[in-house]
Amino acid sequence: MVNFSGGRGAAKKIAHANSVAVIGLGRFGASLALELMSSGTSVLGIDLDEDIVQSLNGELTQVVRADATKREALEQLSLNEFDRVVVAIGNHLQASILTCSKLLSMGIPHVWAKALDDQHGLILEQLGVHHIIYPEKDMGRRVAHLVRGSMMDYLEIDRGFAMVKMTTPKVLQGLKLGDSNLRKHYGVTVAARTNDEGRWQHADAQTVLKAGDRILVLGPIADTETFGQLPD
DSSP states (O other): OEEOSSHHHHHHHHHTSSEEEEEOOSHHHHHHHHHHHHTTOEEEEEESOHHHHHHTTTTSSEEEEEOTTSHHHHHHTTGGGOSEEEEOOOSOHHHHHHHHHHHHHTTOSEEEEEOSSHHHHHHHHHHTOSEEEOHHHHHHHHHHHHHHSSEEEEEEEETTEEEEEEEOOGGGTTSBGGGTTHHHHHSOEEEEEEOTTSOEEEOOTTOBOOTTOEEEEEEEHHHHHHHHTSOO
16 A cells, blocks of 8 residues: 555655655654655655654655565555665564565665664664664663763764763863873773863874863773763
8 A cells, every 4th residue: 555646766766866765754763764855865754643744744755655564565656666665563572574575575774673672673673674773772871871871962873882972071181192001901992082172083092182172082891981970
């Protein structure tokens, strides 16, 4: 079942541009789709809920009402011609799994999928989904780190490795980074700092940090957590 304006040709046209298809336009999917649009990416949005589709009409390049668990619907929308598809289906585990299975069988190079929990993520991984997203889990972990320490922002880059934005702790103030033995003592690296105008710039061994500077710190999660607790 597909219900949209513009016909198959409109979807094919989107597929050949700098484009992403987003399936499931709940809070996460809609936010992702709108952010992609704001960055200049064409977006084909797909959802079963007519009210959601109508609410995003004109906000996305193309938005359609369709059942993404049906291969014929995906083919009508030329999903096989997209390089990147995001399955952002909310609380319907079966629909998420069926949709991912259909997309993978169509040979789409990059399928991203939202996982509801670790068990769901394991199933998606076993299916062969290329990128698995845990938005609630990741956001909860991120906020917990911000609440616990002096970090201004926290991002887990990969399993076991993170980047932290924070103000310069006292142990680094007035020192050249090359003289701080930062990696030896704390296991982390300062990659960048703000200058006097507040612009970010690369940090090297000759960089001298002062109180109030914001810095980007890279390292294993356990080390960045420890470093993030130091007084600024």
